[in-house]
Amino acid sequence: MSVTQYPTLIEDDNQGEPGILILDQTRLPHAAELIRLSTFEDAAHAIRVMQVRGAPLIGATAAYGVALGLRNDVSDAQLDRVLDTLGATRPTAVNLHWALARMAQVLKKSALAGRREAAWNEARAIAREDISANSAIGKHGLPLLAAHYRAEVNSAFVQVMTHCNAGRLATVAHGTALAPVYAAHAAGIPVHVWVSETRPRNQGRLTAWELAEVGVPHTLIADNAAGLLMMQGKIDLVIVGADRVAANGDVANKIGTYLKALAAQAHGIPFYVAAPVSTIDFSCATGRQIPIEERDGAELGADGVPVANPAFDVTPAALVTGIISERGVLPPSQITQWRS
Numbered sequence: 001m002s003v004t005q006y007p008t009l010i011e012d013d014n015q016g017e018p019g020i021l022i023l024d025q026t027r028l029p030h031a032a033e034l035i036r037l038s039t040f041e042d043a044a045h046a047i048r049v050m051q052v053r054g055a056p057l058i059g060a061t062a063a064y065g066v067a068l069g070l071r072n073d074v075s076d077a078q079l080d081r082v083l084d085t086l087g088a089t090r091p092t093a094v095n096l097h098w099a100l101a102r103m104a105q106v107l108k109k110s111a112l113a114g115r116r117e118a119a120w121n122e123a124r125a126i127a128r129e130d131i132s133a134n135s136a137i138g139k140h141g142l143p144l145l146a147a148h149y150r151a152e153v154n155s156a157f158v159q160v161m162t163h164c165n166a167g168r169l170a171t172v173a174h175g176t177a178l179a180p181v182y183a184a185h186a187a188g189i190p191v192h193v194w195v196s197e198t199r200p201r202n203q204g205r206l207t208a209w210e211l212a213e214v215g216v217p218h219t220l221i222a223d224n225a226a227g228l229l230m231m232q233g234k235i236d237l238v239i240v241g242a243d244r245v246a247a248n249g250d251v252a253n254k255i256g257t258y259l260k261a262l263a264a265q266a267h268g269i270p271f272y273v274a275a276p277v278s279t280i281d282f283s284c285a286t287g288r289q290i291p292i293e294e295r296d297g298a299e300l301g302a303d304g305v306p307v308a309n310p311a312f313d314v315t316p317a318a319l320v321t322g323i324i325s326e327r328g329v330l331p332p333s334q335i336t337q338w339r340s
Helices: 039-047 055-069 076-087 095-109 112-151 179-186 202-216 223-231 256-264 332-338
Strands: 008-013 019-023 036-039 159-164 190-198 219-220 239-241 242-248 251-254 271-274 313-314 322-325 327-332
Touching: 008 055, 008 332, 019 159, 036 039, 036 055, 036 327, 039 055, 039 076, 055 076, 055 095, 055 112, 076 095, 095 112, 112 159, 112 179, 112 202, 112 239, 112 271, 112 322, 112 327, 159 179, 159 223, 179 190, 190 223, 202 219, 219 223, 223 256, 239 251, 239 256, 239 322, 251 256, 256 271, 256 313
Parallel strands: 159 190, 159 239, 190 219, 239 271, 271 322
Antiparallel strands: 008 019, 019 036, 242 251, 251 313, 322 327
């Protein structure tokens, strides 16, 4: 099935009760299956086990989870219970906590009689804004790829490396790190993507699946091949997504991102981070304050040995060439301009 037939998140009232359909990303790339979330507990489970993943999509799903949680009870006590349950699912992706804080701010001002409708309307607004922001990220990132295509006159493609999956599967639509790639492809700029497998959950396979569906040339590589490819001059620029960006421009992203940033610096390769402004945590001064999720060691598939399984790492701002958001492209040191 084509990915375009399966939105990552869509409202569903076919069963007489409001719900949402999500694309179960734990089944990809082997099977594409929409599953229904009918309760806030369903939404919390989907976030926790990574049926939905990617900071923007997690935030939108959490917002809809709040709406689901108020279906039969719109009291303050229920609202707090729903917010606490969803907020405890994953610690690193700031969009989760941003979306929940936004829902809380709106709903706690709302009269009880209108709270249910207000919750659905605000969740819809968050989803719509994600689509718009990601489309703008693509437009702002496009000139970066176009510049490399003009500069590399002897190359048939702009060679982009990415890590994890920051495409449309990680968002409501368009993606973050892949948004400029899709914009370049649509503009007729030949682009080739080197897709890092991203162990241990292999989200790079999702990126490869996504790129194949729209016909963007790509090559899946083992994580540890990235440095060699950069040394060989096969990479023009690196674009990754983010789960949280600190106020000083330090970036938390899927484990392995930091190593790619170090290799890119060693070989003079631009390293960009694409994320909506909602992913910037202006209350977090530096990356040292970003909580790093430690996931179950079983994900590594090793039995009977001690395992450490941090899901994210932090790339210092000094290694980041620029942050691409819906408001433009800035060096990390200047992103506080986007605070308002």
